[in-house]
Amino acid sequence: xxxxxxxxxxxxxxxxxxxxxxxxxxxxxxxxxxxxxxxxxxxxxxxxxxxxxxxxxxxxxxxxxxxxxxxxxxxxxxxxxxxxxxxxxxxxxxxxxxxxxxxxxxxxxxxxxx
Amino acid sequence: xxxxxxxxxxxxxxxxxxxxxxxxxxxxxxxxxxxxxxxxxxxxxxxxxxxxxxxxxxxxxxxxxxxxxxxxxxxxxxxxxxxxxxxxxxxxxxxxxxxxxxxxxxx
Numbered sequence: 001x002x003x004x005x006x007x008x009x010x011x012x013x014x015x016x017x018x019x020x021x022x023x024x025x026x027x028x029x030x031x032x033x034x035x036x037x038x039x040x041x042x043x044x045x046x047x048x049x050x051x052x053x054x055x056x057x058x059x060x061x062x063x064x065x066x067x068x069x070x071x072x073x074x075x076x077x078x079x080x081x082x083x084x085x086x087x088x089x090x091x092x093x094x095x096x097x098x099x100x101x102x103x104x105x106x107x108x109x110x111x112x113x114x
Numbered sequence: 115x116x117x118x119x120x121x122x123x124x125x126x127x128x129x130x131x132x133x134x135x136x137x138x139x140x141x142x143x144x145x146x147x148x149x150x151x152x153x154x155x156x157x158x159x160x161x162x163x164x165x166x167x168x169x170x171x172x173x174x175x176x177x178x179x180x181x182x183x184x185x186x187x188x189x190x191x192x193x194x195x196x197x198x199x200x201x202x203x204x205x206x207x208x209x210x211x212x213x214x215x216x217x218x219x220x221x
Contacts, residue, residue, distance in 0.1 A: 031207055043200065043211040056208060089155060097207060103147070105157040 004106035006092050012112045018080040021109045023092030024073060029104070031097040034067055034077050037089045037108070046090075049075065050097065082113045117141050120201050120212035128220055133188040135215045137201030140182065147209065148175050148186050149200040157200075160186070191219045 005024040013019055025032050033048040047057040052069045060067070064083070069075040079086055089110050093103040119138045127133055137146070148160040161168050161175040163184075168175050172191075177184040188195055196219050201212040 033207075033209075042213045043202075045208060045210075048207060050207075091157065093157075095207065102159050102162050103209070104159065105149075108155055108157075110155075 004092055004094055004104055006090075006106035006109050008109060009107060010110045010112075012114065013082055014114055015083055016081045017113075018078065019082045019086075019111060019113075021077040021090050021092075021111070023075045023077070023106060025075070025092070025094040026104055027073075029094035029096055030072075031095045031103075032069060032075050033093045033095075033103065034075070035091040035093065037091060038087075043091070046077070079111075082111075084113045087111055087113050116213070117210050118201055118203055118212040120199075120215050122215060123213065124216045124218075126218045126220065127191055129192060131191050131219075133191050133195070133217065133219075135186045135199050135201075135217070137184045137186070137203075137212055138182060139184075139201075139203045139210075141203060141210065143203040145204060146177055146184050147202040147204070148184075149202060151198040151200060151214070153197070160199075188217075193219045193221050195219050 007022045030051050034046040035043050037043045046059045047067045048055055049069045067077045089108045091108045092106040095103045117140050121136045145162050145164045147162050149157050150160050151157045163177050172189045174187040198214040198216050200214045202209040
């Protein structure tokens with residue numbers, strides 16, 4: 001298995017632009033997580049899905065952020081409009097959710113908003 | 115006060131030394147995770163434990179549920195162990211993360 005796949009790996013955009021981050025989970029993993037990592041706040045959970053349904057989005061910073069999981073093979077995290085304070089590394093992780101709760105992380109997307 | 119506290123924040127040691135990183139938490143948990151983040155940024159899960167002790171190669175993780183404390187030990191440390199080690203605790207699926215411990219092992 002290729003593991004969790006994220007794209008793009010790097011994104012540089014100007015303030016006000018829409019940004020879409022993508023994640024392909026490991027096949028058979030029922031849980032998908034979106035995390036944000038910054039120097040100031042470390043790793044934070046933004047939202048997670050179970051069987052494509054959002055379970056907890058309490059970590060989503062504000063209405064500019066939205067996440068979808070239209071099917072078991074794909075999820076997106078969208079920021080519209082983007083702001084410089086959104087600059088961070090965004091990780092997607094997945095797990096089977098049964099017994100072993102280990103999470104498998106993607107390589108991350110480094111977002112820079114200028 | 116953070117729900118998950120790690121110490122030390124930074125640790126520099128010589129190759130071969132025994133390393134200990136500590137994690138204390140204040141919330142009820144189902145499991146505690148130790149993660150490793152290399153300079154390239156990738157995150158790898160090292161351990162998930164809910165009681166006792168686990169060992170994988172030169173790495174050992176312990177947890178004391180009553181004291182809400184976990185330790186990660188590295189025996190015979192090597193420069194390739196240089197990374198940020200992150201403790202995370204959770205109930206069910208949701209994780210709360212510590213700030214990480216930056217470990218540097220000098221040859």
